[in-house]
Amino acid sequence: MVVRVMTPLTIKTTTEDHFIAKLAAIAIVLSIIEFFLPSPIPGVKPGIANIIILYTLVKFNLQTAVWVSLIRVFVSSILVGSLMAPTFFLSLFGAISSLIFLFIFQKLPKKYFSVISLGIIAAFGHILGQFFIARIWIIPHDSIFNLLPLFLISSLIFGVLSGFITNTLLEHKTNRLPN
Amino acid sequence: MKKVLPFIKTIKLGDVLIIFMLMGLIIFIINKSWNTPIGQYLKIEKNNEPPKIISLNQIKEEKIAGLLGDSNISIVDGKARFSKAPCTKKYCIHQGWINKVNQTIVCLPNQITISITDGSESYDSVNY
Numbered sequence: 001m002v003v004r005v006m007t008p009l010t011i012k013t014t015t016e017d018h019f020i021a022k023l024a025a026i027a028i029v030l031s032i033i034e035f036f037l038p039s040p041i042p043g044v045k046p047g048i049a050n051i052i053i054l055y056t057l058v059k060f061n062l063q064t065a066v067w068v069s070l071i072r073v074f075v076s077s078i079l080v081g082s083l084m085a086p087t088f089f090l091s092l093f094g095a096i097s098s099l100i101f102l103f104i105f106q107k108l109p110k111k112y113f114s115v116i117s118l119g120i121i122a123a124f125g126h127i128l129g130q131f132f133i134a135r136i137w138i139i140p141h142d143s144i145f146n147l148l149p150l151f152l153i154s155s156l157i158f159g160v161l162s163g164f165i166t167n168t169l170l171e172h173k174t175n176r177l178p179n
Numbered sequence: 180m181k182k183v184l185p186f187i188k189t190i191k192l193g194d195v196l197i198i199f200m201l202m203g204l205i206i207f208i209i210n211k212s213w214n215t216p217i218g219q220y221l222k223i224e225k226n227n228e229p230p231k232i233i234s235l236n237q238i239k240e241e242k243i244a245g246l247l248g249d250s251n252i253s254i255v256d257g258k259a260r261f262s263k264a265p266c267t268k269k270y271c272i273h274q275g276w277i278n279k280v281n282q283t284i285v286c287l288p289n290q291i292t293i294s295i296t297d298g299s300e301s302y303d304s305v306n307y
Binding site for chain 1: 185186189190191192193194197198201202204205208209212213215281305
């Protein structure tokens, strides 16, 4: 009798992959929690997963942050059940534009700009990306720009908060890389 | 106070600068987008019928037959309003005059909607 031995999985994972997986897991949990938070105005959300993206960007690099962000968008939309629905595309384009803004502004001098700046820029990028896709596809009418100031004000507030929380995380005494 | 202190320690000059710049941007956008231009046309939509678009640059009393009866829409000086409606609550009349783009008055009982436009438009929204 021939015993067939299954060939073991030979994908080599680096430690960076493990970090990405762990950070993405935290980000997914945060965005699922956020999904169930009630919101006074539809669409105004704190964006707490942004904290993880900022943390990744500062602690690692932009490439890792891109991975974590996109994995978060896809997996959380599968879990929530909105994959390929308009909310998914809003979320995806928000994340992409947020990352583009972070790419442009990541080299801000550390002496004058703290993580709070990055938090605000990420939140703003997210809202602008969402509005862009909403304007050209979901509600193709200029009247949605009347909502823009509302969302920008909320993104300013939550951007400052998430930047501050990220800073606290980064400066925490027990701050170690997850392993 | 003790809880505010770490926040003040964290925030740097550039952050404050960015916050103020974005506040300025928000105020600019509010000024820009919440002052909608004055429209030139009135769009009258009735249940299951293609919209009727008429110019606002005229003095006219438009009579539209709705579900309950005739609603009167008066157009004066580039503004429009419901002047007579067969419904009981008369919400549409109490909305008053409209003249800015995208302003809308809806009369639900009589199933008539009027809104101001300045050009062409496609579908309203994608829902799921």
